[in-house]
Amino acid sequence: MSGVNDPIPFLDLSGEYHAVEAEWFAAIHETGQSGRYILGPNEQAFEEELAAHVGTKFSLGVANGTDALLLSLRALDIGPGDEVITTPYTFYATAEVISLVGATPVFADILEDCFTLDPASVKTKITDKTRAIMPVHIFGHPARMDELNAIAREHDLAVIEDAAQAYGADVGGKRVGSLGNAGGFSFYPTKVLGCYGDGGMITTDDEAMLERLKKLRNHGASAPFMHDTVGYNSRLDEIQAALLRIKLRKLDDDVAKRRAVAARYTELFAGSVVKAPTLPANGGHAFNLYTIRMPERDRVRGVMNDNGIPSSQCYPLGLHLQEVYEHLGYKVGDLPVCDQASTEALSLPVYPAMKMEHVERIADTIIKALG
Missing domain, CATH: 3.90.1150.10 (Aspartate Aminotransferase, domain 1)
Incomplete structure (x- = not known):
């Protein structure tokens, strides 16, 4: 009987690939003919579609999930001398980006039943240097956002959701990525919504933050060849965006x-x-x-x-x-x-x-x- 002795993969994307192959190849062909490979119509459409699906006003495609968190910190002017409270039970990128902007990661404990950040532990870690809380919706389980947001409001802190592992999760009917100042998603192939390469997205309701992020993802450019800040080369390419549009529908x-x-x-x-x-x-x-x-x-x-x-x-x-x-x-x-x-x-x-x-x-x- 099938399944009794056949090999068990940890993750098998082959069936999914065959289901989208024809539609994706058509999108690749269309992209090739258009000559628009970066910040093209698929990328722009995907930003609109994902924002609508998550429930935020805006979303912005970036090169990967790590950059989604890194640029969010930069857009909030978090840097040297600042502290960001986060979980130690997560992939390294969560803390790494805090260090990369020159801030200090402060680790709080997790909840035993779901591995997410413990709000009670977070409270004990707040100092006069704390600028933000970065909860992780680990394994797809949403963090205790109501409690964490209450703490953030009390202490005037930003909240950046690391939603890399949790696309499609929700709290009280609101999808993760719409519950803080910004949400960072990864489209690494193993994720719930994954592309066939690297990709990421930032979601936010803050228009001023969106404009800052647009500069940061494109070398700090305020206009072609004009730069007013040090930024990054962090853009979601057109072919991956085309695939993600197809996959988002299912x-x-x-x-x-x-x-x-x-x-x-x-x-x-x-x-x-x-x-x-x-x-x-x-x-x-x-x-x-x-x-x-x-x-x-x-x-x-x-x-x-x-x-x-x-x-x-x-x-x-x-x-x-x-x-x-x-x-x-x-x-x-x-x-x-x-x-x-x-x-x-x-x-x-x-x-x-x-x-x-x-x-x-x-x-x-x-x-x-x-x-």
């Missing part, structure tokens, strides 16, 4: 399929010692990754490897304990929930076209390994 269906895969996993893990991902109390999970917690994680992962079951260990060491941030002085135990999560969490395959037979085989292998 995004809601793809997220629904991811949620169906996640629901089956959770059903199978019920009654075991595996802690399945929680669902937001007032919102929707996008399930960029399905991340469980379990005892003896490393031993169980070895059994999975022996049985051809792929997985990903996100994240093996909190950013606060990594060599690059030794100078900040964090030690084991300072952020105990993050430290514990790093020893227990394991991400399992989840994508729209995933076979339910594979889900069942993965869950069965894990449960048997746990005894």
Whole structure:
């Protein structure tokens, strides 16, 4: 029977590719004939369509998700002497961009049930140097934005959402990326909305910020060959924008399929010692990754490897304990929930076209390994 012994990929984009191939190739052909390869009509249309889908007034295409966060910080004039509170349980780029603008990342702990930034911990990290909070909607689970925004309002702080892993997630019916001063999205191929290369987007309701971002993404140019600030070469190319327009039209269906895969996993893990991902109390999970917690994680992962079951260990060491941030002085135990999560969490395959037979085989292998 199909799915019993065939290889299980961690992510299989081939089915998705074949579904969009003809339409995308037609868009490539049209782009080639037009001669507009950068900041062309597809890129401009995609900005409008994505803003409408997310629920913001504006969006701006950039080269990647890292730049989306970096330029957002720059547009808010955050730099040397400033502090930005964020999570240590995330991909390095989240903290890296804070360092790149000359500010200092300040790490707060995470919530045990969903891996997102703990508002109570954030409160303890605020100083007179704090300028912003950068929550991460990790694995597709939206952060506690109501509480974080309340803290930000109380202390006059900006909020930049790292929504790289969470396109399609929402809080109270409002999509992530529309819940702060700015939202940063990544279109890396493994993301919920991914292109076939690199790409990113910034969303905002702030028109003044949008104008600043337009300069920053294009070498600080205020007009052709005229520059009034130091900027970047960070633009979403026309061919990737054409693909993303095609994929955006089926995004809601793809997220629904991811949620169906996640629901089956959770059903199978019920009654075991595996802690399945929680669902937001007032919102929707996008399930960029399905991340469980379990005892003896490393031993169980070895059994999975022996049985051809792929997985990903996100994240093996909190950013606060990594060599690059030794100078900040964090030690084991300072952020105990993050430290514990790093020893227990394991991400399992989840994508729209995933076979339910594979889900069942993965869950069965894990449960048997746990005894």
